[in-house]
Amino acid sequence: xxxxxxxxxxxxxxxxxxxxxxxxxxxxxxxxxxxxxxxxxxxxxxxxxxxxxxxxxxxxxxxxxxxxxxxxxxxxxxxxxxxxxxxxxxxxxxxxxxxxxxxxxxxxxxxxxxxxx
Numbered sequence: 001x002x003x004x005x006x007x008x009x010x011x012x013x014x015x016x017x018x019x020x021x022x023x024x025x026x027x028x029x030x031x032x033x034x035x036x037x038x039x040x041x042x043x044x045x046x047x048x049x050x051x052x053x054x055x056x057x058x059x060x061x062x063x064x065x066x067x068x069x070x071x072x073x074x075x076x077x078x079x080x081x082x083x084x085x086x087x088x089x090x091x092x093x094x095x096x097x098x099x100x101x102x103x104x105x106x107x108x109x110x111x112x113x114x115x116x117x
Contacts (some may be wrong), residue, residue: 010098018042018091021098026078026090026110026117028103033066037078037110039087050084051077071102075109083114094117 018025022042029036036052051058051074053065058077062070082090097103111117 007096009096014093014096018093024048024082024087024089024090025093026082026115027035027093028097029095030097030102031066035065035071035074035106037074037106039078039082039085039090047052048087049081050076051081067103068102071106071107075077075106076113078106079110079113079115088114089116 025040025042027038027040034053036048036054038047039049042045053059053070053074058073059065060071062075063075064070083086092107094103094107099107107117
C-alpha cells in the first residue's frame with residue numbers, strides 16, 4: 001500500500017464519522033505547492049466558504065504558497081469568511097493528511113481567529 005492509498009483510506013474513515021452529525025465541515029486539501037480550505041454544509045454538501053493559496057488576494061500576501069506561513073494566512077481567511085456567514089462551530093476534516101506541519105498551522109490559525117472545532 002502506498003502513501004496516497006493509505007491517505008484515502010484514512011479520509012474515508014474520517015468522513016464516515018461526519019455523516020452522523022449535522023455540523024459544518026472544514027475540509028482541507030494540500031498539494032506540494034498549494035493548500036485549500038472549504039466550509040461544506042453537511043445536509044446537501046454545498047460549499048459555503050472557501051480560501052486557498054491560488055486566490056490572487058492571498059497569493060499577493062505570500063512569497064511561496066507551499067509553506068506554513070501560507071497555511072496560516074489561509075486559516076485566518078477561512079475563519080474570517082465563515083464567521084461573516086455566521087458559522088462558528090465546524091468539524092475538522094483533514095482529508096486523511098496527518099495533523100502536522102501545514103495542516104496543523106491552518107487549524108491553529110482558524111482557531112485563533114474564532115472558529116471552534
